Amino acid sequence: MNPRATPTAPPAPGPDSLTERYVHAVTRRLPEDQRDDVARELRATVADRADSLHDAGATDDEAERAAVTELGDPDRLAADYRGSAQQLIGPALYPAWARMLRILLLVVVPIVVVVVTVVDLLDGADAGSLIGGAVTTALGVGVQLAFWVTLVYALLDRTLSRAEAEQACGGPWSPDDLPPVRTSRGSVGDLAASLAFYALVAGALVWQQLRPPVDGHPLIDPALWSFWIPVLLVALAGEAAYEVWKWRTGWTRRTALLNLVPTTLFALPLAYLAWSERLLDPDAVAAIQQGWPDFDPGVAHLVVLAVCVVVWVWDVVDGFRRAA
Numbered sequence: 001m002n003p004r005a006t007p008t009a010p011p012a013p014g015p016d017s018l019t020e021r022y023v024h025a026v027t028r029r030l031p032e033d034q035r036d037d038v039a040r041e042l043r044a045t046v047a048d049r050a051d052s053l054h055d056a057g058a059t060d061d062e063a064e065r066a067a068v069t070e071l072g073d074p075d076r077l078a079a080d081y082r083g084s085a086q087q088l089i090g091p092a093l094y095p096a097w098a099r100m101l102r103i104l105l106l107v108v109v110p111i112v113v114v115v116v117t118v119v120d121l122l123d124g125a126d127a128g129s130l131i132g133g134a135v136t137t138a139l140g141v142g143v144q145l146a147f148w149v150t151l152v153y154a155l156l157d158r159t160l161s162r163a164e165a166e167q168a169c170g171g172p173w174s175p176d177d178l179p180p181v182r183t184s185r186g187s188v189g190d191l192a193a194s195l196a197f198y199a200l201v202a203g204a205l206v207w208q209q210l211r212p213p214v215d216g217h218p219l220i221d222p223a224l225w226s227f228w229i230p231v232l233l234v235a236l237a238g239e240a241a242y243e244v245w246k247w248r249t250g251w252t253r254r255t256a257l258l259n260l261v262p263t264t265l266f267a268l269p270l271a272y273l274a275w276s277e278r279l280l281d282p283d284a285v286a287a288i289q290q291g292w293p294d295f296d297p298g299v300a301h302l303v304v305l306a307v308c309v310v311v312w313v314w315d316v317v318d319g320f321r322r323a324a
Helices: 019-029 032-057 062-072 075-082 094-122 128-161 163-170 187-211 221-224 228-249 251-259 258-274 280-289 296-323
Strands: none
Touching: 019 032, 019 062, 019 075, 032 062, 075 094, 075 296, 094 128, 094 228, 163 228, 221 228, 228 251, 228 258, 251 258, 258 296
């Protein structure tokens, strides 16, 4: 008796197809060891269902769209694959709750932390108080957001029907809600290099103050610790957080636009200090000029200003180029 032929998986559709966008939306929230198996299963399920609908008279596009729609919200399906418990908030509202909470934590918490930090700086708080206040504020705001958002969605889940819940979340899920397939996610090595660079810059700012390198004088004016250097440190922390988020989501128009925020928050203060010639410590400049009489602090500030502008322009343009 002839052995059975081993069935092969259907060929993968194009990267911009509804099938691939749906597979991406589901598998991006799964552990690495589950993604390949789930992706193959979903592609086969969609292909089988689309074939039946095609045989019934639907066009290829109509059959694929109907097959994907029948699978439902990809966030909910991903939760089923993970085995996540959703008893507090039912499956009709759980994906909307998760999306809303992520957005609020990524947007509201950083804004509140920056505002509180600036107010503390204007009140003359020292570096330790600034760091402690930022951490306390972030934790407090995050807990409050999580509590109130969860409470609202839990109450809605217990008072609305499934149809009403879907309508409250913008209507039933549709394939039009699928995100694009992420094709530009960087490697872990790139992420580690970026985080190491920001840590090195932040460490250098602190180190040159604790271990003054120029005849006992820091290279950066110590007076800037009252406001500007903490702002730069906060901006570096924002850059690092953005790098992690960008690595998780890949380059899109949204990531390119948001790239303007941490990049500008760091480059603009540094460029302003260089333009106003307030960056270098006057005592360090005097010590350098004793061994290098031709040293011109104005030229040094001009070089820093030019580097800031060039790096800022390159970073912004490169972000939009990658997104395109």
